[in-house]
Amino acid sequence: xxxxxxxxxxxxxxxxxxxxxxxxxxxxxxxxxxxxxxxxxxxxxxxxxxxxxxxxxxxxxxxxxxxxxxxxxxxxxxxxxxxxxxxxxxxxxxxxxxxxxxxxxxxxxxxxxxxxx
Amino acid sequence: xxxxxxxxxxxxxxxxxxxxxxxxxxxxxxxxxxxxxxxxxxxxxxxxxxxxxxxxxxxxxxxxxxxxxxxxxxxxxxxxxxxxxxxxxxxxxxxxxxxxxxxxxxxxx
Numbered sequence: 001x002x003x004x005x006x007x008x009x010x011x012x013x014x015x016x017x018x019x020x021x022x023x024x025x026x027x028x029x030x031x032x033x034x035x036x037x038x039x040x041x042x043x044x045x046x047x048x049x050x051x052x053x054x055x056x057x058x059x060x061x062x063x064x065x066x067x068x069x070x071x072x073x074x075x076x077x078x079x080x081x082x083x084x085x086x087x088x089x090x091x092x093x094x095x096x097x098x099x100x101x102x103x104x105x106x107x108x109x110x111x112x113x114x115x116x117x
Numbered sequence: 118x119x120x121x122x123x124x125x126x127x128x129x130x131x132x133x134x135x136x137x138x139x140x141x142x143x144x145x146x147x148x149x150x151x152x153x154x155x156x157x158x159x160x161x162x163x164x165x166x167x168x169x170x171x172x173x174x175x176x177x178x179x180x181x182x183x184x185x186x187x188x189x190x191x192x193x194x195x196x197x198x199x200x201x202x203x204x205x206x207x208x209x210x211x212x213x214x215x216x217x218x219x220x221x222x223x224x225x226x
Contacts, residue, residue, distance in 0.1 A: 036215075045119055046155075046163065046206050048215040059213050095162055102210035103153035103168035110162050 002026035004096050004108035012115050018086050022079040022096030022108055030054050030074050034099035037070060037081045039092040040110075047092075049081065051099050086115045120145065120216035121207055128224040129197045137221045139190045139207030147188035151210035154183055154192045157220075158203045166205075167192060199225050 008020035022035075029035055036051030050060035052070045060068050069082040079096055093112050097104035122140040129135040139146065139154075146152055152170045155163035165174050167183035170190065180195045190209070194201050202225045207218040 045220045046208070046217040048208075048217065051215075061214055099215075101169060102149075102151040102208065102215045103165060104155070104163070104208075105165050105168070105174065107162040107164070 006108045006111040018083040020081045035079045036099045038095045041092040091115045119219035121218035123218035123221045126222045130226045134195045136193045145209040145211035149210040152190040153208045155206045156203045
């Protein structure tokens, strides 16, 4: 059974770079599908960050495009997220998910990232 | 402010039905048959309940159904049960991105 697990620092300082990884087990991420990141600020709704195809094509939320990079690590079968120049507004639970025609069928459990000095 | 509009709350008694609308534009909900619905319990990750407007993933009860008319999609939960109390979010393809609604809290009275 396929599983996704996010990991990374829970605390990032303002202006620094947020880096997260999503380990995928039970399926090779280079076989098919899109893989994406979604975030949810505390007490608020979902925001799509972006996604990457199994072949490496990326799509980003225009509101974050200048600061975000999503990549695939084929050797470790994991997905990565980098978000530059973070502020308190980037504090959120970050989820990775498998995307099929814009629907996220499988989700990780999420990881809370707090931006604070 | 979210791209798709949902009412903040909805409620129904056990056994009743509740319908949640999700209003967008011709650039998202109205332009694609790629509307999805997610259920989220407190402290948990969202769970896909409906995809491609009206399809149910394996394991989702047939009490959950989806539809679309023009720029508005809807999720109907029939035969409400206590465990259906949760937040529900709609999502849609929108050009080369995905947009979500602000969420609707469903209360089982």
